[in-house]
Structure formats: structure tokens, C-alpha cells
Amino acid sequence: MLAVNLLPWRMQRRQRRRQQSFTLLGCTLLLTGFMVLALWWRGSGVLRQQQQALAEISQQHDALRQQLALQQSLLQQRDGLLQAQLIRQQQKDEHQRWQHFWQQLPTLLPDTLWLHRVERRQGILLLEGQAQSMLAVQHFRQQLLMQPLFARVKPGSVQRQGDGHYRFTLRARVRENVGE
Incomplete structure (x- = not known):
């Protein structure tokens, strides 16, 4: 094997x-x-x-x-x-x-009213003048009130003078932002 x-x-x-x-x-x-x-x-x-x-x-x-x-x-x-x-x-x-x-x-201005002084300061227009009658002052105040520039117009003082004329002062407050 x-x-x-x-x-x-x-x-x-x-x-x-x-x-x-x-x-x-x-x-x-x-x-x-x-x-x-x-x-x-x-x-x-x-x-x-x-x-x-x-x-x-x-x-x-x-x-x-x-x-x-x-x-x-x-x-x-x-x-x-x-x-x-x-x-x-x-x-x-x-x-x-x-x-x-x-x-x-x-x-x-009415014919019988004259302005002597106009002054503008701090939003107020001061108008001083002379008129022959109170009616002229009132008419002028109404004319100013119709202006779009003013908010209101107040009479300051009105004095009758010796010659019969009236010395007056008006204060017109200027309207703010008139164009708006």
C-alpha cells in the first residue's frame, strides 16, 4: 500500500x-x-x-x-x-x-376814516386812526372781519375828540394757517 x-x-x-x-x-x-x-x-x-x-x-x-x-x-x-x-x-x-x-x-377804508398808524407784531395788526363817526369805525371793523387774513378784530379804544372826530384803535388777530 x-x-x-x-x-x-x-x-x-x-x-x-x-x-x-x-x-x-x-x-x-x-x-x-x-x-x-x-x-x-x-x-x-x-x-x-x-x-x-x-x-x-x-x-x-x-x-x-x-x-x-x-x-x-x-x-x-x-x-x-x-x-x-x-x-x-x-x-x-x-x-x-x-x-x-x-x-x-x-x-x-370809508371816506370819513383815516389811519395814522399801522403796526404788526406777534400775530396782531394794530390799527390806529381817526374817523368822523362811530359808524365809520364799525364799518371799517366789519370790512376787516370779512378779510380771510384775520381771525377776529377787536376794538381797542374809541375816544371822542374835542373837534367831534373819534380817535380809535383796532386790534386784528392774524389767522394762523390761512391756506389750510
């Missing part, structure tokens, strides 16, 4: 299997490493893109904030200019109303 030693064959087979297992394990580890590396590379690319997008958005946000500050500054300037224009227009309108009143004043 022949004796066959199968041990070296089994050892070789075991070594081949072990070698195949190590090769398979190495390939698996290598493939896993490549996959991790590829995913890391892709993730870093996405992260870089997101950082760039965030930087662009931040720049746009800063630019918009600067534009908003500039716009608010311009709006404040515009409001200031509009306010100044409104004040100038009100002054112009008031000047025109007074000019119209001064031009119209001679027609408001």
Missing part, C-alpha cells in the same frame, strides 16, 4: 484561502478607502461651493445694507428739502396774502 501524505496539499490550500482572504480584505479596504476619499473630495467641493455662495451672499447683503443706508440718508435729505420747500411756500403765500391786503386796504 501506498501512503499518500495529504497534509502539504491541505496546507497549500489553506494558505491559498488565507491569501485569497487577505487579498479580498485588502481590496475591500482599498475600495472602501477610495470611496471615503471620493466622498470626502466631493464633500469638500460642495463645502467650498457653499462657502463661496455664502461669501457672495454676505457681500450682497453688505451692499444692500449700504444701499439701504444711502437710501435712508437720501430720504431724510428729501424730507428736509420738502419741509424747507413747504416753509418757503407758506412764507410766499403769507407774503402774497399780506401784499393783497395792503393793496386792498385803501378800498376798505
